[in-house]
Amino acid sequence: MAKLSLSYFFLLFSLYHSTATSAATTTTSRDPARATSFIKASCRATQYPLICVQCLSAYASTIQQSEHQLAQAALSVSLARAQSTTAFVSKLTKVAGIKPRVHQAVKDCIDNMVNTVDQLSRSVKELGQMGRSVRGQDFIWHASNVQTWVSAALTGENTCVDGFAGRLMEGSVKDAVKRRVVNTAQVTSVALALVNRFTERHKAVLP
Numbered sequence: 017m018a019k020l021s022l023s024y025f026f027l028l029f030s031l032y033h034s035t036a037t038s039a040a041t042t043t044t045s046r047d048p049a050r051a052t053s054f055i056k057a058s059c060r061a062t063q064y065p066l067i068c069v070q071c072l073s074a075y076a077s078t079i080q081q082s083e084h085q086l087a088q089a090a091l092s093v094s095l096a097r098a099q100s101t102t103a104f105v106s107k108l109t110k111v112a113g114i115k116p117r118v119h120q121a122v123k124d125c126i127d128n129m130v131n132t133v134d135q136l137s138r139s140v141k142e143l144g145q146m147g148r149s150v151r152g153q154d155f156i157w158h159a160s161n162v163q164t165w166v167s168a169a170l171t172g173e174n175t176c177v178d179g180f181a182g183r184l185m186e187g188s189v190k191d192a193v194k195r196r197v198v199n200t201a202q203v204t205s206v207a208l209a210l211v212n213r214f215t216e217r218h219k220a221v222l223p
Contacts, residue, residue, distance in 0.1 A: 051076040058086055062209040064202045071203060087214040088143055090207035091166070094200075095136040098169070101200045102129040105176075108189055118180075118189050125176035125193060135169040136204070143211070159215040166208045173201035 055076060059068035068090075072079065075089040108114070108122050139162045146158045176197050180190045 083214040094207040121179040128172040132169040132172040135165040
């Protein structure tokens with residue numbers, strides 16, 4: 017009976033120790049403070065670190081300390097921002113008294129932003145397929161696609177802004193477009209920087 021009690025005690029102790037260790041590991045790996053620190057450190061590699069942190073801090077629980085999840089979240093935020101900006105700019109074609117030259121610039125901007133949304137949508141899907149199962153040349157191919165598309169999206173946003181250059185374009189429409197699109201371009205720039213960071217770090221450990 018003493019042997020049975022002793023064995024039962026050790027069984028309970030082992031189960032408790034295993035559960036406690038598992039809980040501690042989970043707590044450590046899901047530590048919000050560590051995740052936030054990781055995001056802040058990663059954002060320093062971008063051109064707009066403050067915007068980067070502001071956009072991504074809300075996703076800390078998902079990102080944790082994963083370069084892949086960080087890049088994925090950045091792309092998703094960039095896509096959402098581009099979609100919102102496209103809808104906003106589209107409404108400006110109906111502004112009363114808009115000058116013909118400005119009206120054309122708005123239409124051109126809409127075309128650029130629609131393409132930007134398409135490029136970012138493809139990038140989000142492509143990056144989503146680049147999990148741990150993707151190795152070697154397959155990874156490089158997927159990464160190259162994402163980098164090309166995000167770069168094209170950023171170019172489209174900058175082209176939209178450039179379309180309003182010159183004194184003849186001055187006015188409230190130009191100001192509204194520039195304010196929204198420039199901010200969107202900054203977020204896209206952040207996403208591109210984090211995609212590049214993820215790609216280079218992953219390449220460094222490829223077999």
